[in-house]
């Protein structure tokens with residue numbers, strides 16, 4: 001599933017090709033993905049210019065002159081730029097045709113993606129309105145985690161993965177950040193000291209930054225005909241490594257369940 005680093009890489013891949021371009025047509029080949037594709041897109045979007053492309057959590061926002069197109073890649077979605085008129089593949093469900101002879105093409109084999117349109121503030125759109133801060137924003141730091149965690153008995157890993165606390169920390173990145181911060185995933189959030197919260201906030205940013213950096217080198221050009229290559233992974237210290245020796249101390253990596261998600265940690269390195 002595309003995680004925040006893949007979405008950020010997608011944004012960086014497509015932004016130079018869509019910013020400042022005018023839409024000439026919208027081709028939706030299915031009526032709905034996870035939700036219906038707004039039927040008015042075909043009439044409202046042509047003639048509008050894409051002023052800028054942004055990311056909020058895992059949503060891509062194409063801010064146009066008369067509203068915002070909100071895209072979510074769901075479980076399997078990819079975006080790329082193709083010459084207009086390139087025959088669509090089976091899973092190419094949407095083309096945004098641009099005046100320069102290219103199309104932004106949305107492929108989504110599992111159809112869990114989203115294509116939405118709003119003329120209001122996209123950040124106030126129901127799906128986006130209650131999202132927590134971005135991990136790279138000034139708001140998200142150790143002090144913030146500490147203040148928020150003080151009253152929570154939930155495991156710190158569950159807090160990290162809660163979109164209302166911070167966005168974009170999926171299971172891989174939560175496991176890896178906790179390892180780097182040397183904190184056991186099942187510790188109650190309220191038991192963490194301020195120093196630990198600072199280590200953890202820094203570790204979250206570090207793993208995401210590493211993954212984004214990896215994406216920049218792993219993903220091929222967004223303007224080639226094939227879909228962007230598979231989703232990338234940072235060097236994994238614990239995720240998926242149950243019973244294998246910890247890279248730091250050699251102790252077998254432990255696997256457990258936490259909030260119904262697989263969880264890995266080193267019982268010697270993480271306290």
Ligand SMILES: [Zn+2]
Pocket residue numbers: 246247248249250251266267268269270
């Ligand atoms: Zn270890």
